[in-house]
Amino acid sequence: MDSREKILEVARDIFQKKGKSGTRMQEIADAAGVNKALLHYYFKNKDGLFKEVFVDLIRKMLLPLKQQMFQKNLPLEDRIQNFVDGYINSLKENPLLLTFILGELSMNNMPFVPPPEIGEGIIQLGVELKEDEEFKHIDPFQLATTIIGSCVFPFIARPMLIGLGLEKSTTFEEFLEERKKILPQIILSGIKIK
Amino acid sequence: MDSREKILEVARDIFQKKGKSGTRMQEIADAAGVNKALLHYYFKNKDGLFKEVFVDLIRKMLLPLKQQMFQKNLPLEDRIQNFVDGYINSLKENPLLLTFILGELSMNNMPFVPPPEIGEGIIQLGVELKEDEEFKHIDPFQLATTIIGSCVFPFIARPMLIGLGLEKSTTFEEFLEERKKILPQIILSGIKIK
DNA sequence: GTCTATAATGGGATAGAC
DNA sequence: GTCTATCCCATTATAGAC
Structure with missing residues (x-):
């Protein structure tokens, strides 16, 4: 699976468990097995990542x-x-x-x-x-x-x-x-x- | 009203609106009209304040x-x-x-x-x-x-x-x-x- | 009890090498 | 695309004067 997808996958889990402000970018990076910087590369910032996860979960x-x-x-x-x-x-x-x-x-x-x-x-x-x-x-x-x-x-x-x-x-x-x-x-x- | 009570009162509001990790101690202090250090004086740390608010709200x-x-x-x-x-x-x-x-x-x-x-x-x-x-x-x-x-x-x-x-x-x-x-x-x- | 000032750390963000 | 290193601000927490 490519990194972007992997990040989204674990982000979905962690955001659901801990909420937006309770979640650390570092934790997502670790769980996805990538570096924190990569999250910013794909999603610009925490808000960008969260939004993508959120609309996804709304749809679900x-x-x-x-x-x-x-x-x-x-x-x-x-x-x-x-x-x-x-x-x-x-x-x-x-x-x-x-x-x-x-x-x-x-x-x-x-x-x-x-x-x-x-x-x-x-x-x-x-x-x-x-x-x-x-x-x-x-x-x-x-x-x-x-x-x-x-x-x-x-x-x-x-x-x-x-x-x-x-x-x-x-x-x-x-x-x-x-x-x-x-x-x-x-x-x-x-x-x-x- | 004494400060302790005032702090609890505004903390209840803010915690409910923003959640535990979304809430800033500073914001509570400001809303209560006291200094941040006073929150630590009465409640030791954020967790202490939150716990007291939480059991209170559970009861409510x-x-x-x-x-x-x-x-x-x-x-x-x-x-x-x-x-x-x-x-x-x-x-x-x-x-x-x-x-x-x-x-x-x-x-x-x-x-x-x-x-x-x-x-x-x-x-x-x-x-x-x-x-x-x-x-x-x-x-x-x-x-x-x-x-x-x-x-x-x-x-x-x-x-x-x-x-x-x-x-x-x-x-x-x-x-x-x-x-x-x-x-x-x-x-x-x-x-x-x- | 309450404040000011400051320490200590946490955590989001970016630059730059590979 | 992915990493290391680092920056820097936000936020918690404490020391110490009043």
């Missing part, structure tokens, strides 16, 4: 949202089930991703410009809810926040949940598997008319 | 959890309604609190040792669900994660939600007010037997 985070939230031609039930399944799986592979992104968005105010399809998809969800006799007329942003938040929260709050005793009766892994089953049920019963 | 975050989740003698419906109401109100007053705490817990691994009542309260919630014919037998940690996550997520993910278009049709404030009404409905329909 949005991908499953795009893919799994709005597969047309499927009934809402299946789409919610698929979404919860797919999103939790994807978060399992990148457990630090959301905490990192949301933290950085809040601290520095980094730009966040998602592709418009996602926002539009949420609006569209509202239209569907209105048209379907089976469901309550819920503001789609409320629904989306509930679904996404319920999937994401275990990852963001993992240390807190463990402190509260989550792992006394199960493992985190089992908790997530159970969650994939139970969450769609709760949500669906929650938004159906009866 | 847990307080509404303790107060509002487990008021005995009330039917579950009312307790959930009260909890959502009270917790969202409390988060409105400290919108950065959760992002900060969860971020720092994940980056540094800060100790997180909540008072045992909260964990026990969650277990107890499970017992109640089992005893009550009206509700499904749901793992209480799944339920708690869903409720807490749904309240908290809008605050943690605010920049993201705004990027997705949340504020195109309402203000964040209105969104929260609506949320207080709608969330208990979704949750309750979600866990009731029919």
Whole structure:
């Protein structure tokens, strides 16, 4: 693998673990097995490297949202089930991703410009809810926040949940598997008319 | 107000905004209207100051959890309604609190040792669900994660939600007010037997 | 308790050889 | 492209006067 790619790869990891200001250029260089000067050669400065990593990680985070939230031609039930399944799986592979992104968005105010399809998809969800006799007329942003938040929260709050005793009766892994089953049920019963 | 208290007060603000490693001792000193050396006099070093602020903020975050989740003698419906109401109100007053705490817990691994009542309260919630014919037998940690996550997520993910278009049709404030009404409905329909 | 002044180090950045 | 060496400012930390 070429050096540039290698640097980006380890930078992604370290930035996620320690945040932008907690990360040292030296540490990235060491982990990548190159000299610090090379980071500046490729990315000009810390900010340049960080930005490249950040937009990359934003894309990575949005991908499953795009893919799994709005597969047309499927009934809402299946789409919610698929979404919860797919999103939790994807978060399992990148457990630090959301905490990192949301933290950085809040601290520095980094730009966040998602592709418009996602926002539009949420609006569209509202239209569907209105048209379907089976469901309550819920503001789609409320629904989306509930679904996404319920999937994401275990990852963001993992240390807190463990402190509260989550792992006394199960493992985190089992908790997530159970969650994939139970969450769609709760949500669906929650938004159906009866 | 004495200097020590003043320092802690501004440190709470600044640490929440910029995170531990993003915060400069100088900035805290300036904001408190004292000299930098005084911070070291009272708190020994940055870590000492941070720790004191952090445990303080942890307590602040847990307080509404303790107060509002487990008021005995009330039917579950009312307790959930009260909890959502009270917790969202409390988060409105400290919108950065959760992002900060969860971020720092994940980056540094800060100790997180909540008072045992909260964990026990969650277990107890499970017992109640089992005893009550009206509700499904749901793992209480799944339920708690869903409720807490749904309240908290809008605050943690605010920049993201705004990027997705949340504020195109309402203000964040209105969104929260609506949320207080709608969330208990979704949750309750979600866990009731029919 | 609070300040000024300064030490000590950390860490981002660059020049220049190879 | 990649390295060594070095610069230099930012930031933490301390000594010592008041």
